[in-house]
Amino acid sequence: MREVAIVGAGMTRFGELWQSSLRDLFVEAADEALRAAGADHVDSIFVGNMSGGQFVGQEHLGPLMADHLGMAGVAATRVESACASGGVALRLGFIEVASGMSDLVLATGVEKMTDGADVTNVLASAADQENEVYHGITFPGLYAMIARAYMTENDLTEEDISWVAVKNHKHGAMNPKAQFQHEVTLEQVMNSTMVSDPLRLLHCSPVSDGAAAVLLCPLEQARKYTDRPVRIVGSGLATAPMALAHRPDPARLDAVARSAERAYGMAHVTPGDIQVAEVHDCFSIAEICCIEALGLLEREAAVKGAVTGCTALGGRIPVNTSGGLKAKGHPVGATGIAQTIEIFEQLRGEAGDRQVEGARLGLTQNMGGSGASSVVHIFEGV
Amino acid sequence: MAGIVGYGAYIPRNRIKTEEIARQWGKDPATMSRGLLLTEKSVPGLDEDTITISVAAGQAAIDRAGIDPARIGAVYIGSESHPYAVKPSGTVVVEALGIAPDVHVADFEFACKAGTEAMFVALGLVDGDRVEYALAVGADTSQGAPNDALEYSASAGGAAFVFGKTDPLVDVLETYSYTTDTPDFWRREGEFYPRHGGRFTGEPAYFKHVIAATSGILEKSGMAPKDFRHVVFHMPNGKFPQSAGKQLGFTKEQLEVGWIVPTMGNTYSGSSPTGLAAILDIAEPDDLILITSFGSGAGSDSFVLRATSLLPERVKRAPTVKEMLDGPRRYLTYGEYAKYREKIILNT
Amino acid sequence: MPSPRYWREIPNRFRLEAARCTGCGTVAFPARTICPKCRGRELESVRLSRHGKVVTSTVVRVAPDEFMMEAPYAMAVIETPEGARLMTQVVDCDPDTVGPGMEVDLVFRLIRKEDHGGILCYGHKAVPVGG
Ligand SMILES: [Zn+2]
Numbered sequence: 001m002r003e004v005a006i007v008g009a010g011m012t013r014f015g016e017l018w019q020s021s022l023r024d025l026f027v028e029a030a031d032e033a034l035r036a037a038g039a040d041h042v043d044s045i046f047v048g049n050m051s052g053g054q055f056v057g058q059e060h061l062g063p064l065m066a067d068h069l070g071m072a073g074v075a076a077t078r079v080e081s082a083c084a085s086g087g088v089a090l091r092l093g094f095i096e097v098a099s100g101m102s103d104l105v106l107a108t109g110v111e112k113m114t115d116g117a118d119v120t121n122v123l124a125s126a127a128d129q130e131n132e133v134y135h136g137i138t139f140p141g142l143y144a145m146i147a148r149a150y151m152t153e154n155d156l157t158e159e160d161i162s163w164v165a166v167k168n169h170k171h172g173a174m175n176p177k178a179q180f181q182h183e184v185t186l187e188q189v190m191n192s193t194m195v196s197d198p199l200r201l202l203h204c205s206p207v208s209d210g211a212a213a214v215l216l217c218p219l220e221q222a223r224k225y226t227d228r229p230v231r232i233v234g235s236g237l238a239t240a241p242m243a244l245a246h247r248p249d250p251a252r253l254d255a256v257a258r259s260a261e262r263a264y265g266m267a268h269v270t271p272g273d274i275q276v277a278e279v280h281d282c283f284s285i286a287e288i289c290c291i292e293a294l295g296l297l298e299r300e301a302a303v304k305g306a307v308t309g310c311t312a313l314g315g316r317i318p319v320n321t322s323g324g325l326k327a328k329g330h331p332v333g334a335t336g337i338a339q340t341i342e343i344f345e346q347l348r349g350e351a352g353d354r355q356v357e358g359a360r361l362g363l364t365q366n367m368g369g370s371g372a373s374s375v376v377h378i379f380e381g382v
Numbered sequence: 383m384a385g386i387v388g389y390g391a392y393i394p395r396n397r398i399k400t401e402e403i404a405r406q407w408g409k410d411p412a413t414m415s416r417g418l419l420l421t422e423k424s425v426p427g428l429d430e431d432t433i434t435i436s437v438a439a440g441q442a443a444i445d446r447a448g449i450d451p452a453r454i455g456a457v458y459i460g461s462e463s464h465p466y467a468v469k470p471s472g473t474v475v476v477e478a479l480g481i482a483p484d485v486h487v488a489d490f491e492f493a494c495k496a497g498t499e500a501m502f503v504a505l506g507l508v509d510g511d512r513v514e515y516a517l518a519v520g521a522d523t524s525q526g527a528p529n530d531a532l533e534y535s536a537s538a539g540g541a542a543f544v545f546g547k548t549d550p551l552v553d554v555l556e557t558y559s560y561t562t563d564t565p566d567f568w569r570r571e572g573e574f575y576p577r578h579g580g581r582f583t584g585e586p587a588y589f590k591h592v593i594a595a596t597s598g599i600l601e602k603s604g605m606a607p608k609d610f611r612h613v614v615f616h617m618p619n620g621k622f623p624q625s626a627g628k629q630l631g632f633t634k635e636q637l638e639v640g641w642i643v644p645t646m647g648n649t650y651s652g653s654s655p656t657g658l659a660a661i662l663d664i665a666e667p668d669d670l671i672l673i674t675s676f677g678s679g680a681g682s683d684s685f686v687l688r689a690t691s692l693l694p695e696r697v698k699r700a701p702t703v704k705e706m707l708d709g710p711r712r713y714l715t716y717g718e719y720a721k722y723r724e725k726i727i728l729n730t
Numbered sequence: 731m732p733s734p735r736y737w738r739e740i741p742n743r744f745r746l747e748a749a750r751c752t753g754c755g756t757v758a759f760p761a762r763t764i765c766p767k768c769r770g771r772e773l774e775s776v777r778l779s780r781h782g783k784v785v786t787s788t789v790v791r792v793a794p795d796e797f798m799m800e801a802p803y804a805m806a807v808i809e810t811p812e813g814a815r816l817m818t819q820v821v822d823c824d825p826d827t828v829g830p831g832m833e834v835d836l837v838f839r840l841i842r843k844e845d846h847g848g849i850l851c852y853g854h855k856a857v858p859v860g861g
Pocket of ligand 1: 755766767
């Protein structure tokens with residue numbers, strides 16, 4: 001297998017982007033990534049996208065996006081793993097370059113969520129339709145059940161969960177690409193509308209439009225495109241039973257733990273080596289569960305991570321310096337690539353006010369559905 | 383003759399008080415309550431309809447019968463609120479209860495007497511050895527238009543009876559039916575609420591048919607009112623059955639157990655059958671029981687029944703009517719009631 | 731919901747039909763062809779008991795359009811004595827009182843109505859034991 005590097009990145013701002021269509025978003029991010037690397041061609045494109053079909057009635061995104069990028073003819077594939085679509089697109093791009101099949105691959109993610117589709121119902125299609133959605137469950141509802149199961153087993157309070165949102169908004173306030181570039185107080189979070197007990201509105205990531213793209217090539221060719229490539233040293237993908245009722249313990253995200261094990265094993269690193277991480281906080285409880293499953297912190301420290309500042313900028317292991325899905329926004333298919341870009345910038349020392357000093361090893365974790373799929377990548381600055 | 387080998391009832395937990403409805407329309411609550419002899423009525427949840435009520439009552443009946451549901455060869459659901467205009471309620475019921483597919487199924491409608499109509503046919507098929515067991519259900523989520531007198535009484539619930547020849551809990555001694563064409567109450571295809579002839583529903587409709595059927599069965603069976611321990615008539619409100627009983631020579635005591643209308647309301651096809659279930663919950667061996675239904679349009683079915691020694695021990699296998707009437711309840715405001723009965727137009 | 735999709739789920743929705751692995755005893759609900767635990771292919775049909783216990787729960791306050799009239803409503807993962815788990819609404823009670831450990835009965839109810847005169851979809855919901 002060849003070593004693979006990221007040599008260019010591009011992303012739109014995340015938010016309610018009324019002027020931009022699904023294809024506009026893609027072109028903006030992909031073109032920025034290509035221009036950043038000075039590349040005028042690619043061998044292959046992966047488009048991470050959860051539900052162009054349901055959000056805007058558009059499937060078959062591979063050729064559509066290649067065409068609009070002025071690259072009709074190139075190999076292009078749409079990749080879907082619900083909210084983990086972006087992360088899985090990166091993994092497929094990584095494998096294609098590593099295998100020697102392609103030399104220059106664009107791994108992208110895009111979602112257009114604000115064109116009037118019934119977002120609750122579209123997102124629910126990432127849960128088990130026959131055994132969960134049929135009965136009236138929503139995504140906040142599923143994560144609320146995870147939260148309640150976790151609270152039953154552990155000393156976790158609503159306040160602990162709320163601190164995650166406070167912390168991520170604080171980070172997001174420093175990110176010019178974030179949907180919410182403002183801070184929130186603990187009181188605001190704790191007093192926000194209850195969506196699905198115990199999760200409140202400010203524990204939930206927003207509905208967003210956005211796209212993100214990274215350019216991959218063999219490490220040995222990376223200097224053609226950039227002085228500061230970032231190497232992908234580990235990639236792990238895992239699944240768990242789709243329905244919450246079919247998992248041994250609804251409080252445990254087994255797919256996250258398995259995907260992390262595989263990525264750590266490949267990278268020959270341990271969780272303690274990671275200096276900065278982007279973690280899938282679609283709901284604030286998820287960040288706590290994922291930090292524990294990733295082994296970044298022990299259970300109790302994970303619960304209190306945002307309270308103690310351990311997971312904040314300047315803490316022992318800064319998590320979601322981008323603002324996370326909560327503040328940066330969560331255009332579902334784009335999220336995995338946007339996480340990658342945050343780590344890419346951190347490892348290149350380009351994260352500005354959000355820079356984690358001396359970061360050399362970073363991790364992204366991107367999850368689909370209520371945790372039925374999870375993809376973890378580990379990156380190293382070169 | 384065949385008998386009842388299992389019975390069961392179901393009453394939803396939601397209630398609305400007569401006074402709450404009266405207040406909504408600017409009427410004097412005490413006058414309304416006194417006039418109709420009603421204090422409250424049951425209201426179906428958003429997830430309850432004739433089908434779910436039939437399944438719940440049918441399950442209780444099968445539990446009390448202690449039989450393999452697959453041996454039931456006929457199922458009839460009597461209701462005037464079948465959820466589908468076209469497509470049977472009974473097919474869902476037989477699948478849910480594990481009776482399908484070797485079974486004859488039909489939905490019956492005869493205003494408020496569809497339940498006893500189902501019982502009549504089920505009994506006949508078992509009697510004629512056409513089927514080993516037959517299940518008859520009377521259930522409704524009754525409709526009454528807002529601010530109509532019916533709104534105070536139209537309620538939800540039902541009862542189910544399994545007929546068979548082996549180990550009956552109740553023997554059926556006699557039946558009688560009396561039918562004429564009397565347009566006292568009706569609902570045309572496509573109409574949401576029924577309409578009625580006001581006072582015309584009384585003398586020429588309810589009383590004429592209930593009294594004729596009851597007198598007929600007494601004469602046919604050679605019995606007199608005093609022979610019965612319990613009697614139940616269709617209960618469109620509290621007053622009508624009391625008045626019919628008095629005219630026929632029954633005492634208040636004989637009517638008391640089955641007279642559940644003051645707190646249940648009128649469950650239309652489920653009304654007299656649920657009253658019968660309440661009687662069976664407490665009846666003693668050899669008690670004679672009389673039931674006469676009434677369905678607008680119009681007709682009445684009468685049955686003379688006698689409890690067997692098996693009955694008392696089977697009662698505890700399922701909830702009693704009293705347990706459901708007096709058990710956990712939720713009182714609705716008129717606004718909640720309007721929402722539950724889907725009287726509010728939404729912009730979806 | 732298109733009728734064929736609804737119709738084919740009738741055995742599990744109406745009668746709680748599950749499958750027990752003859753090899754390892756795992757009970758899968760709804761029934762499956764392959765045991766999720768040991769990959770065994772010899773499974774026998776069993777009907778779940780109509781009662782169970784809440785494993786975890788929530789109260790859905792922001793509901794999908796189809797369930798708007800019912801909100802707020804409790805939803806829970808229920809474990810039956812057979813060890814099978816299923817997700818259902820918990821009804822006929824104050825939704826705020828539903829929580830892990832609660833004993834429930836499973837009852838037959840209308841789950842959803844399809845728009846524009848579409849089919850009525852039934853199944854099971856949970857009701858707290860003893861109200
Ligand atoms: Zn097995």
